[in-house]
Amino acid sequence: MRRVFPFLLIVLLLAGCGGRSAPTTPHGRTMAYAPSKAETRQCYAELRRIGVAFTPLPDRNRGHSCSTIGTVRLDNIGVPVSNLGAMRCGLAEAFTEWVRNAVAPAAYQMLGSQLVKVETYGTYACRDTVGTANAKLSGHAIANAVDVAAFDLADGRRISVLDDWHSSDAQVRGFMAMIHTSACKRFGTVLSPDYNYAHRNHFHLEDDHADFCR
Numbered sequence: 001m002r003r004v005f006p007f008l009l010i011v012l013l014l015a016g017c018g019g020r021s022a023p024t025t026p027h028g029r030t031m032a033y034a035p036s037k038a039e040t041r042q043c044y045a046e047l048r049r050i051g052v053a054f055t056p057l058p059d060r061n062r063g064h065s066c067s068t069i070g071t072v073r074l075d076n077i078g079v080p081v082s083n084l085g086a087m088r089c090g091l092a093e094a095f096t097e098w099v100r101n102a103v104a105p106a107a108y109q110m111l112g113s114q115l116v117k118v119e120t121y122g123t124y125a126c127r128d129t130v131g132t133a134n135a136k137l138s139g140h141a142i143a144n145a146v147d148v149a150a151f152d153l154a155d156g157r158r159i160s161v162l163d164d165w166h167s168s169d170a171q172v173r174g175f176m177a178m179i180h181t182s183a184c185k186r187f188g189t190v191l192s193p194d195y196n197y198a199h200r201n202h203f204h205l206e207d208d209h210a211d212f213c214r
Contacts, residue, residue, distance in 0.1 A: 034142070035088065040070035043089035052077050052096055057086050066126035066141040079104060080117045086143045087123040091207040094186045095146055098205070102182035107153060110175045117152035119160075121202055131198025139189065139206040147202040162201035165193045184213035 035043075047054050053076035061067045071086040077096045087095070099118055107115040124143040128135040139145030150160035159172060167173050183190045183205055191204035195214040 034067065035070040035090065037070075040089050043070070043093055044072075046093055047072070047089065047096070050093075050096065052092075054092065062126055064126055064141075065137055068124055068143045071124075071143045079115055081120060082117065083120045083122045084146070085123045087146060088142070088144045088207060091123075091144050091146065091187075091205075094207050095205065098179075098183055098186050102186075103151060103179050106175050106178045106182075107151065107159075110171055110178065111153060111157070111159070113153040113155040113157065115151060116154050118148060119150040119152065121147040121149055131196040139204075139208055144208060145189075145204060145206040147204055149202045160201070161193065161203060165200075188212065190214070 044054075044056065052074065055073045055075055057068060057071045057073055059067075059069045059071075061069075068086040070088050070090075072089050072092050073086065074081065074084050074092050074096065077099060079099055081099070099115075103118065104115040107113060123140065123146045125138070125140040127138050127141060129138045140147075148161070150158055150162075152158050159175065161176070164172050165176055167176070180190065180192055180203065183203060187205045188208035188210040189204065189206035190213045191199045192214060193200045195204075
């Protein structure tokens, strides 16, 4: 599937650097777009509106092009989530809506049990992408991605990306397919085990407006 970058995002990037190419670090790496203070405040207001408990985190440039700008810590979205660290507010909002309005209903309707926990491998990590020939700065390096590994149900079942993406149970496969499709409508980049071996055990969800789903 081809990456498509919306025209509006391109305009915003160009406007932010006076019509010139995007700024680079001393090592020649392109610097990632960061949300403005106004965008972040608006996102805070939306999180409060939908009843999310969160803590705003201070902006930090962490070196090597890595940063945590406009980030929050999700304290309570209605379902426990493991290993969440700093995440950009827009990602936090999209993630909350996905868990509440896609994953939880799908678990109950398709698997007959309530969602009681979402397991993740975390959010911020200062590193490049993995598993591709042309590595670039990862969305994790700017706290704009979360890796989701598994879903715990009230009946004791643990539905994991590693074990159940190709489950022999048609209902479980259907659940995984449904939440993957929903993620693709909410996040810019969604990577699953179908993308490459590095993603065999998790969904990579990134709020980057890239329209890339696999």
